[in-house]
Amino acid sequence: MSALFNFQSLLLCILLLICTSTYVHSVLPSFLDRNKTGFLGIFWKCARIGERLSPYISLCCIFMAISIFIGN
Template identity: 70%
Template sequence: MSAIFNFQSLLVVILLLICTCTYIRSLTSLLDRRKTGFLGTFWKCARIGERKSPWVAACCLIMAAMVLFY
């Protein structure tokens, strides 16, 4: 089943995207050049990960527990 049709899988994919973009932005300035368009989505995900990091971390822990125990 695709992640689009399964809500829990969609949330996991979104959280992984946010965490990955934030990690890439912390290593390089690769995402800073493209702030608009389709590639701007990755920059926006990195900004969400930076500004809401305690919330994103809590969501990652909750989703990890859900994946492990369900």
């Protein structure tokens, strides 16, 4: 089944996108800062979400890891 049709997989993909964008922004801030609009602006917005809501994002990652571990 595709990740777009399974809600748990969709949430996992969104969390991975946020975490990856935040990491890339911490390593290469100029790359994401020059692409604030357009298609690549999605990554800049995800990096902002990851930076500002990092405790909640980390709790969601832990919750998803536990739910995947218990589910399998």
